[in-house]
Amino acid sequence: DSGVTQTPKHLITATGQRVTLRCSPRSGDLSVYWYQQSLDQGLQFLIQYYNGEERAKGNILERFSAQQFPDLHSELNLSSLELGDSALYFCASSSPGGGAEAFFGQGTRLTVV
Amino acid sequence: GNSVTQMEGPVTLSEEAFLTINCTYTATGYPSLFWYVQYPGEGLQLLLKATKADDKGSNKGFEATYRKETTSFHLEKGSVQVSDSAVYFCALSASWGKLQFGAGTQVVVTP
Numbered sequence: 001d002s003g004v005t006q007t008p009k010h011l012i013t014a015t016g017q018r019v020t021l022r023c024s025p026r027s028g029d030l031s032v033y034w035y036q037q038s039l040d041q042g043l044q045f046l047i048q049y050y051n052g053e054e055r056a057k058g059n060i061l062e063r064f065s066a067q068q069f070p071d072l073h074s075e076l077n078l079s080s081l082e083l084g085d086s087a088l089y090f091c092a093s094s095s096p097g098g099g100a101e102a103f104f105g106q107g108t109r110l111t112v113v
Numbered sequence: 114g115n116s117v118t119q120m121e122g123p124v125t126l127s128e129e130a131f132l133t134i135n136c137t138y139t140a141t142g143y144p145s146l147f148w149y150v151q152y153p154g155e156g157l158q159l160l161l162k163a164t165k166a167d168d169k170g171s172n173k174g175f176e177a178t179y180r181k182e183t184t185s186f187h188l189e190k191g192s193v194q195v196s197d198s199a200v201y202f203c204a205l206s207a208s209w210g211k212l213q214f215g216a217g218t219q220v221v222v223t224p
Contacts, residue, residue, distance in 0.1 A: 002156065002158070004156075031210055033210070033211055033212070035212075042215075042217065043202065043212075043214040045211050045213070048210070048211050056208070056211050058211065090156060090157065092157075092212075094210050100210060101147070101159045101162055102212060103159070104149075104156040104157040104158070105156055106155060106156045107156050
């Protein structure tokens with residue numbers, strides 16, 4: 001158990017819909033990262049938050065957004081969903097400091113039909 | 114930009130065979146390097162890491178050495194078990210902790 005909790009584990013939704021994925025980081029970790037894993041794109045970094053503030057942005061679509069709340073949990077919002085958004089979405093957290101390892105949640109498998 | 118290249122799989126081995134997965138990287142500065150493992154249906158777990166040149170990371174019989182001169186971080190294990198069957202990802206972190214992953218290498222170990 002990594003200590004990072006993601007909900008839900010599975011999500012099936014229709015095209016055009018909006019979903020919210022939730023992540024609770026390990027206790028004490030201030031950084032939260034979101035990654036997308038798909039067969040064609042592999043593991044792609046989407047976005048990072050540190051103590052409530054956006055820190056870095058990767059290949060995140062404009063239809064996607066995220067935030068980190070004062071209790072440090074994070075949510076990833078995906079809207080106007082397309083079939084190609086079907087993927088495994090991982091959240092990870094890490095403690096401050098260079099070289100700190102990231103601990104990953106079990107992921108949310110999103111299927112858009 | 115930064116990138117990680119690792120050998121394509123699947124790599125199929127017999128139990129007790131020697132495993133090598135090649136990983137090379139391109140990055141500015143001095144990134145930290147990682148190997149993560151993903152077992153079927155699970156999230157990624159850190160296998161080992163190295164934060165500076167010539168560091169050797171090791172865990173569960175796996176080893177990798179940070180080679181700056183060849184920009185490589187090859188993963189090795191002397192004697193694999195069936196339980197080592199998984200997908201292995203090489204990754205680098207150059208800034209703020211975000212990870213740049215390679216494509217992953219599936220390893221299949223047969224009894």
